[in-house]
């Protein structure tokens with residue numbers, strides 16, 4: 475059977491662009507890609523990139539505070555002009571979008587700037603009514619914000635909207651305690667918005683190490699976010715030109731904007747998957763094996779639409795491995811263990827790789843090397859902010875099972891700590907590494923004694939005693 479193409483990629487985000495570029499440019503496959511919105515996808519257009527630039531913009535006040543502590547007596551953040559920032563942001567995103575498009579074109583990928591749906595196991599329909607056949611189809615359509623399903627939810631915004639606002643809200647409510655809610659609470663408070671965050675649990679960033687979560691929770695309040703824990707909205711209604719919100723603790727409050735940061739769902743609705751034998755999980759995620767192959771041999775899926783680990787570098791790696799495996803004669807699968815990540819809070823970020831202390835304890839015996847201290851830079855300026863570093867070590871093998879950092883530029887540090895941990899480094903390897911002084915990161919190689927030792931057997935004995 476002959477096909478128009480070797481590969482049709484649906485979705486021009488992190489995973490789809492990488493797969494298409496490698497399959498066509500490096501392995502010579504005949505590839506087409508459809509993108510219904512802007513090339514680059516969530517990360518480039520409405521995620522990691524604009525978010526990180528907003529994080530940088532939001533730290534002026536903290537920097538001015540610190541510099542006053544160093545003798546710059548008149549240091550002030552001054553007035554933030556959202557319009558100026560947004561114009562620069564738009565220009566930067568357009569620049570990046572053009573680079574993504576140009577790289578695909580250079581690799582020989584045929585681009586369709588329109589929505590695509592699946593007709594059958596080898597056929598894709600485009601919004602203009604034309605169809606293309608392909609030996610393989612790669613679904614890389616990402617995810618979309620999930621809404622909580624409460625009355626008046628349509629009055630709220632989603633993270634996509636934040637980068638397009640004409641002006642900043644004076645008083646804003648963020649709903650959720652995950653990556654997006656915490657990062658945007660930090661950003662909006664830093665940009666001068668009166669920021670309220672409600673979270674239904676008792677500490678933000680569920681899934682991260684509990685000690686880091688507690689420190690992040692305290693920090694949000696310390697930087698001026700009105701963080702209300704164990705609280706959830708029950709309904710929204712118009713209240714003049716504002717939005718009135720009721721909560722499950724019977725309180726009520728008014729805001730200029732409400733932002734849902736209540737998770738993301740795979741974007742599989744309306745994609746034509748009912749025409750295929752592709753299996754979905756209850757949340758709409760496409761079920762794939764270690765080769766990103768679905769239950770249909772000709773259809774593959776990578777990135778957020780598979781809901782494995784929803785991060786850009788993971789989507790990119792999955793897309794690249796797919797292209798190498800299918801078109802490069804090099805079978806490569808992706809391991810989803812020990813993936814480092816960071817939450818870009820200010821002044822201290824949360825960053826993590828490997829097991830949390832709670833997961834390590836559940837697994838077996840663990841020695842916890844941990845330190846909490848006031849970093850030199852902010853302490854000199856008069857800040858009481860505490861930093862935390864933690865290594866979790868298997869006492870039998872000496873293997874480092876996890877590393878957690880709460881501190882300035884923790885994301886930069888965890889990237890480097892993730893290398894030895896991925897390589898299977900032991901605590902002795904960390905100890906053998908000479909410190910770089912004076913840095914905050916040197917604590918990672920100078921923690922000599924465990925702060926705590928957790929022993930499963932001892933707990934079991936204690937339980938039977």
Ligand SMILES: Cc1cc2nc3c(=O)[nH]c(=O)nc-3n(C[C@H](O)[C@H](O)[C@H](O)COP(=O)(O)OP(=O)(O)OC[C@H]3O[C@@H](n4cnc5c(N)ncnc54)[C@H](O)[C@@H]3O)c2cc1C
Nearest residue numbers: 485487488489510515516521590615616777778784785786
């Ligand atoms: C606010 C925010 C901040 C984030 N920050 C970070 C971060 O700091 N670090 C990090 O690692 N990750 C971050 N992420 C997550 C990261 O953006 C995603 O994990 C990543 O973009 C997933 O890539 P993907 O290729 O699976 O999907 P996407 O990048 O979402 O790309 C999917 C593309 O498919 C297109 N599409 C969908 N359906 C169709 C169709 N039928 N036809 C044609 N095109 C279609 C969409 O328009 C989209 O462009 C963030 C996410 C958000 C929302």
Ligand SMILES: NC(=O)c1ccc[n+]([C@@H]2O[C@H](COP(=O)([O-])OP(=O)(O)OC[C@H]3O[C@@H](n4cnc5c(N)ncnc54)[C@H](O)[C@@H]3O)[C@@H](O)[C@H]2O)c1
Nearest residue numbers: 622650651652653654655735736737738784785816817818
């Ligand atoms: N720095 C980064 O790497 C980064 C930044 C942003 C997003 N991301 C990725 O994007 C994904 C999505 O981010 P997110 O923050 O939307 O999701 P999340 O899963 O991290 O957090 C969702 C939050 O919403 C809450 N929630 C869910 N349903 C709710 C409901 N009905 N009512 C009230 N609260 C509810 C959850 O308790 C949780 O706190 C992340 O999991 C991550 O993979 C990564």
